[in-house]
Amino acid sequence: MLFLFLALLVPFLSLPAAGPAAAAGKPAVTLSTAQAGAGGSVTVNGSGWRPRTLVMLLICGQATPARGVVGGTNSCANADGRAVTTDADGRFSRPLPVAEPPAPCPCVVHAATATGAKAQADAVFQVAGHPVRPLPAATTGGRLSVLTDTRLEGSGGLLTWFGAPPSRTLVFTVGNVGTGPVENPVFRVGTAHGVFAPQWDERQWHGTIRPGGKARVELPVELAAGAHGDYTVSLEYGGKVLAEQPWGVGRPWGVTLFWILLCLVVPAALFRIGMAVVDRVRPRPAVRRPARARRPGRRRPVPEPEPAALSHATLPWFTPDGAPGGTALPPAPHDDPPTLPTGFTAQAPSPTPTGSAPPSAPAAFPTPARPAPPTAPAASATPVSPAPPPPAAPPVSPPPPTHPTSSPSPTTPHRKGST
Structure with missing residues (x-):
């Protein structure tokens, strides 16, 4: 019984050693089919690769396993390639769509590591309907x-x-x-x-x-x-x-920093320029000068206002001597003879002493004179009042037709009540 148990245990003990041995071998790939048309699919199986390694799968033209891909990856259908990651034993299995490579056949399925140490393997594959051309001759000189x-x-x-x-x-x-x-x-x-x-x-x-x-x-x-x-x-x-x-x-x-600074500096510069333009074109307010302190000095005497000249009454029923305010000036001479009422006889004026006022007719309705408005002081010392209207002419005899009636002398006033 012991020998039978050991005989059954030996195969199981030898199985784990097979994985590392296979993983340590040369990378290789096998295909589920050797020929397929464009649009089909082929399953690629790999073994002997490094564990946990990313492998790229491509269909390439102008290539053989002996010479490799002569034209490089430019001869491969890169757009239809696939990637696969090996397991812990260095194996993988991945379906690969069939596509026509840019270079003519002979073709291969090319597998190469994408990370880590370089490793690659090729398997012969025929794309149905794709043209076939011979490979270029290998150089016989140096390589x-x-x-x-x-x-x-x-x-x-x-x-x-x-x-x-x-x-x-x-x-x-x-x-x-x-x-x-x-x-x-x-x-x-x-x-x-x-x-x-x-x-x-x-x-x-x-x-x-x-x-x-x-x-x-x-x-x-x-x-x-x-x-x-x-x-x-x-x-x-x-x-x-x-x-x-x-x-x-x-x-x-540095380019990113430049654009960030540009986005900050340009708006700030435009704002400063705009504020300078606005400050220049806006109207300026009036500047008030500070009041100067008055220097102490001699005070000028203020002239006293002169008494306003009294104006004579300008009412027609006042005589020059009866008008309030003093003696009025005689009327100016004129050529028109006065009209005498019927029954009166013209008499010559009697001489009167100088300085007396001429007689005035009694006022039927005495009316107080209105106060004269104040007038500005005259330039001369003697106030001059405006000329009053001519008084009523006394009854005199008509003068000769050749000589106008002479006005009474300003120095010979008439007595009151004389005719």
């Missing part, structure tokens, strides 16, 4: 192969932080595994952003590599201005991709 991992040397500067084109130097070591020397080889360096196809630039290395020899090659790599993100640098020689190197480019934060 270069990358002996070490590629790396990017260099760093960005202050200008790169403000959007200058980032640049690096691709450094690797190649060896001549052919039978002839290789002189001045021309490499193609491609840069791809994300999942886009690489853009190739030719870089020539000056020198000669003997058969079996090796050389250290440095090629410049430069991106566009303001480039940032995840890039992939590819190296190609003789129509075959030799190596790929990831490159993470930082964001040019």
Whole structure:
């Protein structure tokens, strides 16, 4: 019984060792079918890969498992590729849609690691209805192969932080595994952003590599201005991709800072300019000068107002001597003879002493005179009052027709009550 139990236990003990042994083998892929038309599907099974590794699956033209993909990934249907992650044993299984590659057949299903150490495997596959052409002849001279991992040397500067084109130097070591020397080889360096196809630039290395020899090659790599993100640098020689190197480019934060400052400074400058224009065109308020302090000095004497001249009454029923305010001036001489009433006889005026007032007729209705309005002081010392209206003429005899009636002398006033 003990021997029977040990015999049954031995197969189970040997099973866990098979997984690591298979995982440690060379990566390989197998297909569920060797031919399919466009629009179909083929299942890809892989083994011998590193555990937990991301693997890309592509259908490529102008390729064989012996020579690999001659035209590089440009000969593959990249838009219809698939990605798969290996399990703990380094195995995977993934359906892959069939699509026509840009290059003619012979075709393969190409599997390559996307992260970590480079590993790849190819399986022959025929796309039904796709044209077939022979592969280009292999060169019989020297043949270069990358002996070490590629790396990017260099760093960005202050200008790169403000959007200058980032640049690096691709450094690797190649060896001549052919039978002839290789002189001045021309490499193609491609840069791809994300999942886009690489853009190739030719870089020539000056020198000669003997058969079996090796050389250290440095090629410049430069991106566009303001480039940032995840890039992939590819190296190609003789129509075959030799190596790929990831490159993470930082964001040019200086450009972002510039735009932030521009959004703050420009509105502030426009506001200041607008306020200056408004301050210049708006009307200015009147500026009041401060009152000056009066200097102490001699006070000027204020002239006393002169007494206002009394004006004579201008009423027609007052005689010059009876008008309030004093003696009035005689009327001016005139040519018209006065009209005498019937029954009166003209008599010559009797002489009167100088200074007496002429007689005045009794007023039938005495009316008090209105007070005269005050007048401004005259320039001379003697006030002059306006001339009163002519008084009523006394009954006199008509003068001769040739001589006008003479007015009484201003110095000979008439007595009151004389006729």
